[in-house]
Each structure stands twice: as C-alpha cells, then as structure tokens.
Amino acid sequence: MFPVTTFTASSVPPMTGRTIVVTGSNSGIGRAAARVLAARGARVVLAVRDVDKGREAAATMTGETEVRRLDLADLASIRAFASDLDEPVDVLVNNAGVMVPPLVRTADGFELQFGTNHLGHFALTNLLLPRLTGRVVTVSSNGHRVARSLDFDDLNWERKPYQALPAYGQSKLANLLFTAELQRRLADVGSPVIATAAHPGIASTNLGRAHNERRRWLRLLVSLSDRFAQSDEDGALPTLYAAVADIPGNSYAGPGGFQEGRGAPALVGRSATAQDGELARRLWAVSEELTGVTFPLRAAAPASD
Structure with a gap:
C-alpha cells in the first residue's frame, strides 16, 4: 500500500486556460x-448522453462549462463527438459507466x-489522442478483482448465460488493462501525454440503480453500500488526484482507507490479472478490431543532420 495523501479538492491547482472533457x-x-x-478555472466539457440533464448539472457549477452530447454505447455518436471537438484537450476523464x-x-x-465502460472509452480516447496534450484518466473499480481474466471467445456474452456482476468486473478489468497498454504505447512514441486510472471506493451515486429497481438482491446491495459510502465529492477525489497530481503514467488512485472503501486518495494496487501485459496487448488488438479505431500516434522522425 502506498502512503495516504492529504489531497483534497482545494489541492487542485489553478486550471485556467485548460480544457477538460469529463464523460x-x-x-x-x-x-x-x-x-x-x-x-478552479478550467473550461469543462460535460460529455453526456442526456443533454438536458447535462445542462441541469452545468447550472450548479461556477466557471466555464459546455454541454455536448456523447452516447458511449454508440460508435457513431462517439465519432461525431470527437469530430466536432476540434480544439486541444488537456485532460480527458473517462468517467461514464453502467x-x-x-x-x-x-x-x-x-x-x-x-x-460502454471499455469499448466506448477506448474509441473516444484514440479519436481524441491527436488533440490531447496532458492526461487520460480512466475510472475503474475494485470490482475489477471479480474478473480472473477476459473471455475472448465470448466478450459480448452471446454464448454463455449472462451474469451481470462478472460482466461488470470484466469491463472494469478492461479499464485497467487499457490504461496500462495506452501508457506503454504513449511512452513508445515519446508522447508527453500520460494515462492514469482511479476508482472511487464506495461512493453513494446513482450507478447501478437505474437498471435494477426490480432486482431485489441489487437493491439490498445498494442499500448496504450506502450505509458505508462516501459522498460524491469524496468519491471524486481519486479521479481528481489522478488528473492533476505529480504521479507517473499507469498510476492507479483510490481511497487510502480500510479496504480502499473511503478516505483520502492514495496510489493503490490492482489484481495480478490487471498487470498482465500480454493480456493488455491482446485486449487492445481485439478492441481495435471491434471498434474500427486504432492508436493514431507515431514516433517522431529523427532530426536530420
């Protein structure tokens, strides 16, 4: 376990002049x-599926915001969003999820x-990379530990009986493998951009509620989690830490308290599977094939004499 920080929202430095996209x-x-x-002065693009709800959220914020539609469950929407956003982006926060x-x-x-959780963000990140200048932060979960590996023969649950929790764990494992392979590729081409990841611990949010109102065991799980959950504001601290702190590429931030459930941010560990470089490379190749989106950067040509 890494040392717990004293990082709070007030630790975020002035961000004037920077553009940040948050899905x-x-x-x-x-x-x-x-x-x-x-x-803190950033121009924040709220990339959301429901523009009306995005505008309601923006109305609660001080500073410069812009709401743009992005449906991560639709590759056409992702391509349209990336095409329309033709300006430099300092930080991309891949936060949205189901x-x-x-x-x-x-x-x-x-x-x-x-x-949504993996392929949508994979496509979005690669489409925006030519305009990214600083950092890619991808929000994963301690749920990644549920997944022992990735079933490349049936990533989309077309053959085996569908199980929601293992599928969720698989998507969150994919987030960490994506971060690792993205960082490797960025370093290989000499890019100044770095890739980091974060998880919120136990945070009291709407994630998981919308689809599960009639599923008794999940209602019970959400109810129990809420008793121990952090606020949204505290749950966001690892994301902010991963976005602005002086940390190396492929860092993973989460709450530093008991079982990473709550507390101030720290750099945290991940499962052995999430550290499997060969698995990460294989996932990347499959993701390119499924989305039709490839890594767009190339190493700079050596300077001529």
Whole structure:
C-alpha cells in the first residue's frame, strides 16, 4: 500500500486556460469532479448522453462549462463527438459507466457494460489522442478483482448465460488493462501525454440503480453500500488526484482507507490479472478490431543532420 495523501479538492491547482472533457458528468462523481475543475478555472466539457440533464448539472457549477452530447454505447455518436471537438484537450476523464444492468446491447451489438465502460472509452480516447496534450484518466473499480481474466471467445456474452456482476468486473478489468497498454504505447512514441486510472471506493451515486429497481438482491446491495459510502465529492477525489497530481503514467488512485472503501486518495494496487501485459496487448488488438479505431500516434522522425 502506498502512503495516504492529504489531497483534497482545494489541492487542485489553478486550471485556467485548460480544457477538460469529463464523460458522464451530469451526475455522481463525474459531476463532482467537473464542478471542482470548473471552479478552479478550467473550461469543462460535460460529455453526456442526456443533454438536458447535462445542462441541469452545468447550472450548479461556477466557471466555464459546455454541454455536448456523447452516447458511449454508440460508435457513431462517439465519432461525431470527437469530430466536432476540434480544439486541444488537456485532460480527458473517462468517467461514464453502467453497472450490473440486465442484458442489454449497444447500438453496435456489444454487451452494454463492456461496450460502454471499455469499448466506448477506448474509441473516444484514440479519436481524441491527436488533440490531447496532458492526461487520460480512466475510472475503474475494485470490482475489477471479480474478473480472473477476459473471455475472448465470448466478450459480448452471446454464448454463455449472462451474469451481470462478472460482466461488470470484466469491463472494469478492461479499464485497467487499457490504461496500462495506452501508457506503454504513449511512452513508445515519446508522447508527453500520460494515462492514469482511479476508482472511487464506495461512493453513494446513482450507478447501478437505474437498471435494477426490480432486482431485489441489487437493491439490498445498494442499500448496504450506502450505509458505508462516501459522498460524491469524496468519491471524486481519486479521479481528481489522478488528473492533476505529480504521479507517473499507469498510476492507479483510490481511497487510502480500510479496504480502499473511503478516505483520502492514495496510489493503490490492482489484481495480478490487471498487470498482465500480454493480456493488455491482446485486449487492445481485439478492441481495435471491434471498434474500427486504432492508436493514431507515431514516433517522431529523427532530426536530420
């Protein structure tokens, strides 16, 4: 375990002149993080599926904000968003996600959790990379430990009976493998951009509630979690830490308290599977094939004499 920090929202430095994109920033830890970044002077783009809810969230923030539509469950929407955002982006926060819904498929036929939590952010990040100048932060979860590996023969749950929690764990494991491989590729081409990851611990948010109102065991789980949960504001601190702190690429931030459930941010560990470089490279290749989006950067040519 790494030392716990004294990082708070007031530790975020002035961000004037920087543009930050936060996906899923109309509620929960995404909204809390966006609120802090805007208050510190950043121009924050709220990338949300529901523009009306995004505008309601933006109205609660001080500073410069802009609401743009982005549906991470639709590759066409992701491409349109990336195409329309033709300015430099200092930080991309891949925050949006879905948690343990019934079996639902994205517009492109992917299982919703894998398609949104991983493939959507994979495509968005690579499409924006030519304009990214600083950092990519991807929000994972301690739920990544549920997944022992990735079932490449059935990533979209088309053959085996669907299980929502293992599918969620698989998508969160994919977030960490993506971060590791992205950082490796960025370093290989000499890019100044770094990739980091974060998890909120136990945070009291709406994640998981929308799809599970009739699922008794999940209602019970949410109720128990809420008793021990941090606020959205505290749950957002690891994301903010991963976005602005002086930490190396492929760092993973989470609460530093008991079982990483709550507390001030710290750099935390991850499962052995999440550190498997070969698995990360294989996931990247499959993700390129599924999305049709590839890593866009190349190493700079050596200077001529």
